[in-house]
Amino acid sequence: MMSQGLFTGMIVLFWVAEALFGALVVYWFLTQGFDSDADTAAGRPVELEDKSETLRSLGMWAAFFGAIILGIVVGA
Amino acid sequence: MVTQLTGAGLLAFWGLAMIALSYYIYRRQSVTDTEEFITAGGRAQVGLTTASFAVTWMWAGDILGVPQYVGITGVAGLWMYAAPAVLSSFVVIPFALRMRKLFPQGLTYSEYFIERFGDWAHLAVILVILYTMVLGGVIQLFVGGTVIGGLTGIDPNVVMAVLMGVIGIYILLGGLWGSMTTDFVQFVSALALTLIFVPLLLVEAGGPGQVYEQMAANLGSQASSFLSMANLNAIEGLFLPYALGLGVWGVVSLATWQRVFAVRRDKTSRFLTIGGIGVFTTIAMYSVIGFVGLAAFTDVAPGNLSIEALGLMPDWAAILFLLVALMVLGSSVDSYLTAIASLTSRDIYYRHINKGASDDQQLRVARAASIGFAVVIFAATVLALGSISFVQLLLIGGIGASALVGPFALSLFWTKASQTGFVTGVVVSQLVTAFLLAASYDVVVTSPTLKLWEIMAVGHLVSTGLTAVVSAVSPDDFRFESIAQESSAVAADGGVEGGDAE
Numbered sequence: 001m002m003s004q005g006l007f008t009g010m011i012v013l014f015w016v017a018e019a020l021f022g023a024l025v026v027y028w029f030l031t032q033g034f035d036s037d038a039d040t041a042a043g044r045p046v047e048l049e050d051k052s053e054t055l056r057s058l059g060m061w062a063a064f065f066g067a068i069i070l071g072i073v074v075g076a
Numbered sequence: 077m078v079t080q081l082t083g084a085g086l087l088a089f090w091g092l093a094m095i096a097l098s099y100y101i102y103r104r105q106s107v108t109d110t111e112e113f114i115t116a117g118g119r120a121q122v123g124l125t126t127a128s129f130a131v132t133w134m135w136a137g138d139i140l141g142v143p144q145y146v147g148i149t150g151v152a153g154l155w156m157y158a159a160p161a162v163l164s165s166f167v168v169i170p171f172a173l174r175m176r177k178l179f180p181q182g183l184t185y186s187e188y189f190i191e192r193f194g195d196w197a198h199l200a201v202i203l204v205i206l207y208t209m210v211l212g213g214v215i216q217l218f219v220g221g222t223v224i225g226g227l228t229g230i231d232p233n234v235v236m237a238v239l240m241g242v243i244g245i246y247i248l249l250g251g252l253w254g255s256m257t258t259d260f261v262q263f264v265s266a267l268a269l270t271l272i273f274v275p276l277l278l279v280e281a282g283g284p285g286q287v288y289e290q291m292a293a294n295l296g297s298q299a300s301s302f303l304s305m306a307n308l309n310a311i312e313g314l315f316l317p318y319a320l321g322l323g324v325w326g327v328v329s330l331a332t333w334q335r336v337f338a339v340r341r342d343k344t345s346r347f348l349t350i351g352g353i354g355v356f357t358t359i360a361m362y363s364v365i366g367f368v369g370l371a372a373f374t375d376v377a378p379g380n381l382s383i384e385a386l387g388l389m390p391d392w393a394a395i396l397f398l399l400v401a402l403m404v405l406g407s408s409v410d411s412y413l414t415a416i417a418s419l420t421s422r423d424i425y426y427r428h429i430n431k432g433a434s435d436d437q438q439l440r441v442a443r444a445a446s447i448g449f450a451v452v453i454f455a456a457t458v459l460a461l462g463s464i465s466f467v468q469l470l471l472i473g474g475i476g477a478s479a480l481v482g483p484f485a486l487s488l489f490w491t492k493a494s495q496t497g498f499v500t501g502v503v504v505s506q507l508v509t510a511f512l513l514a515a516s517y518d519v520v521v522t523s524p525t526l527k528l529w530e531i532m533a534v535g536h537l538v539s540t541g542l543t544a545v546v547s548a549v550s551p552d553d554f555r556f557e558s559i560a561q562e563s564s565a566v567a568a569d570g571g572v573e574g575g576d577a578e
Contacts, residue, residue, distance in 0.1 A: 001300040002151065008284040010151075014360040015271065021354035022267035025130070028123025029260065048177055049342045054169075057345035061166050064353050068155055075151065075305030 002075040010075070078394050083228025086395065087235070090402045091242035097261060098246035098254035122347050125339040128259035128411075129351040130358075131266060132331055133161065136219040136405035138359050140382050140466050146366025147378025149310040150295075150302030153366065156310065158359040160319040164326025165352025167481075169345050171327055172336045174488045176344055178559055185333035186423050191559045192487050193495035193552075195428070200502045201480065202423050205330050206416065208476035212329070213412040213453035214460055215473050220405045221461060226383045227394055236457055239402075243410045244450035247417065248443050252334055255414045262403040267358065269400045274364050276393050277385075281368045290371035302370070316529030320536065321474015327484065328477045330415035379465060409453070413446050420445035471528055475513065478532050479505040482540025486547070491554045497547030505539035 002010075078086075135141075138161070145153030179188050186205055189198045220239050221232030228235075246254050281287050292299040301307045326332045339347050369376065369385035376384045386397055421442035426433050433441075460469060483501045486493040512531045515521045526534070 001303045002305060004285055004288045007151075007288045007303070011274075011278070011284055011364060014357055015274065018267060018354075018357040018361055019271055021130075021350070021357055022264065022271075024350065025123055025127045025354070026264060029127065030123075032123050047342060048173065049344055049346070053342070054173065054345050057169065057349040060349050060353065064356070068159055072152075072155065072305045 006075060010071070078228045078391055078398065080229050082391075082395065083224065083230050083398070086228075086398055086402070087224075087238050090399070090406070091238065093261075094242060094258050094406060095246050095249070097258050098250040101253045101257040102250045122339060122343040124256055124260055125335050125343075126347040126351045126354075127263040128256040128407075129165075129332070129335045129347060130354050131259045131263040131404065131407040132335070132411040133165070133326075133351070133355045133408075134263075134266060134358050134404045135161075135408050136216050136223070136401055137466065137470055138362050139223060139365070139401055139404070140219050140379075141470055142359055142362040143366030143369055143382040143385065144378045144467055145310075145314055146363050147369065147376075147381040149314060150298075150304065150307055150370075151363070151367075152305050152307040153310070153314065154360055154363040155305065156315040157318065157363075158356045160315065160323035161359055162352040162356045163319060163323040164329075164332070165348045165355070167324050168326045168332060168336070169348050171484065171488065172344050172348065175333075176336065176341050178488070178556060185330065185337070186419065187427065188559075189487070189498075190427060192554065193498055197495050197498045197502075198423065198427065200499050202419065204476045204480055204502065204506065205328060205419060208325075208328055208473070209330055209412045209416050209419070210449065210453055210456060211469075211473045211476070212331075213409050213416075213449075214457045215466075215469055216405050216408045216412070217453060217457040218460055218466060218469060220401070220409075221457065222466070223383065223386075223401050224398060227386060227398060232461060233458055236454055239405065239409070240450045240454045243406060243413060244447045247410055247413050247446040251417070251442065252338060252414050255410045256335075256338070258410060259407045262407040266400050266403040266407075269396055269403070270358060270361050273393065273396050273400060274361050276396070277364060277368055277389060280389055280393065281371060287367050287371040291367060294370060294374045312527055312529055317471045317527075317532055318474070320529055320532035321471060321477055323474070324481045325474050325477045328480045330419055331411035334411075334415055334418065379467070413450060413453070416449045417442040417446040420449070472513065474532065475509055475535065476506075478509060478535030479539045482536055483543040486540070486543050490547070491556070492547050492551035493543060493554070494547045494550055494552035496550050497543045497545070500546045501539040501541070501543030504542055505535050508538050509535040 138157070142154065142157050145157040147153070149156065175185060175188065179185075179191070186198065186201045189201045217236050217239060221236040224230070224239075225232030225235045246258060250257065278284055278287065282290070288303075292303065295302045301309065335347070336344065365382055365385050368388070369381035372388060373381070373384055386394060389397065421438045425441045426438050430437065479502045483493070483498050487498060509531055511521070512524070512526055512534060513519075515523055516525050516528070516531065
């Protein structure tokens with residue numbers, strides 16, 4: 001059974017994580033806009049992402065699932 | 077309770093704002109051809125696409141579903157609901173990278189099946205996607221009618237008719253650009269309002285400490301299990317069917333694929349990762365509604381926990397909540413409606429009815445479909461509202477995914493996967509799961525009675541197994557390079573330079 005402190009901390013953690021997520025996406029939108037008009041106009045090819053980008057994404061997923069398992073163990 | 081007049085005013089405000097925004101983007105992005113309408117030209121930036129993807133996955137259903145899970149199993153309901161919900165974003169990454177390498181010029185992912193297999197496989201896929209997308213729309217609208225109608229006193233059917241009417245109109249105007257732009261506004265609004273609304277609800281209930289103590293007091297001997305993250309009592313009823321169905325639903329969802337094809341190719345895994353993980357945090361926030369409900373009531377059924385807990389709030393906080401509901405509901409339903417319009421125009425009309433259709437004709441069909449299917453989703457939701465519970469509807473919504481995910485994966489990575497194997501796997505799996513589902517709910521037949529997760533598992537095994545076995549017996553020898561475009565110069569819009577969009 002999780003403690004009161006852990007229960008409160010969990011809610012605070014979710015609040016902070018959601019705020020950071022929203023801020024990141026809004027930052028991307030403000031700095032990049034709707035579409036890559038300049039690239040389209042220049043006709044430059046856009047390659048698929050390279051492996052390091054994919055590995056970075058998979059690393060984030062591994063950390064995310066690890067955090068969930070840790071939360072289940074700690075909050076048991 | 078919010079007055080009917082206030083509720084009607086909110087609906088009117090939301091409707092006018094969304095239609096005005098869609099009209100603005102229609103003019104700004106020149107949504108006058110099929111490619112712009114269906115894929116946003118394939119050049120949308122990662123911020124816009126991530127917001128759109130994330131808010132499409134923030135289902136209005138979560139507002140009912142997460143508190144219901146918490147009401148059934150306690151704090152563990154949080155991850156039992158949220159983890160499978162975001163699993164789709166992870167599972168779809170290898171599919172998305174492979175598809176964008178092989179098929180960068182695709183408008184709808186279902187068109188890939190024509191190139192890979194042929195018309196029969198394509199028709200089987202269309203059928204599964206179509207009912208899956210309609211079911212997705214029904215799930216969202218069901219919540220709109222229940223929650224908004226429940227909090228304002230307006231007839232749920234009237235609420236649903238207004239919601240579908242507004243969404244149909246703004247998709248008619250802006251297509252995917254309209255959907256993604258309204259999604260972005262809905263994303264920002266939903267997050268900002270949730271960040272304000274949840275602390276307000278907690279304060280109204282006396283703060284997190286008071287909620288914890290009151291939950292422990294109300295739950296009595298059940299407190300130790302309900303306040304444990306490792307309470308696995310409901311894993312078969314809640315977690316497994318969600319993980320096996322909606323947990324892979326993103327691979328099947330045309331709304332997901334539209335965003336995969338819309339984003340720049342070099343940002344594919346990034347938007348799926350940030351969007352998916354971000355959705356978890358939002359869904360997790362809705363669990364607070366369930367915690368407050370458990371703290372305030374001792375004898376409320378889990379399915380009613382949301383409405384009862386939200387009824388504790390003062391009117392102005394309820395208005396705030398209604399805005400959140402409208403935002404997340406609109407974003408999901410508009411995505412499914414755009415997907416269905418694309419499917420009707422490209423996959424059914426252009427590919428099977430009028431292969432010589434001009435771009436104008438395809439665009440007209442897409443726009444007509446967005447209105448036609450708005451009516452279909454509305455009618456189906458009215459029927460569902462009185463005959464099935466929300467969680468039943470939600471979990472059954474994932475059944476289509478069990479038929480497609482395995483065969484789709486085999487088709488992408490195994491040259492011997494054949495049309496005969498693919499169609500056999502998909503069709504037989506759907507027939508078997510439909511039979512098992514009917515038997516479980518005593519519709520026409522009464523046995524065998526399996527749990528929902530077992531039906532999903534059977535669906536996956538039959539579809540993947542049959543596709544593999546039949547393909548091994550009657551193999552194809554497909555050359556992926558015949559559709560691959562890797563050697564071609566791929567333009568910034570994701571298409572092939574000088575190539576036709578078809």
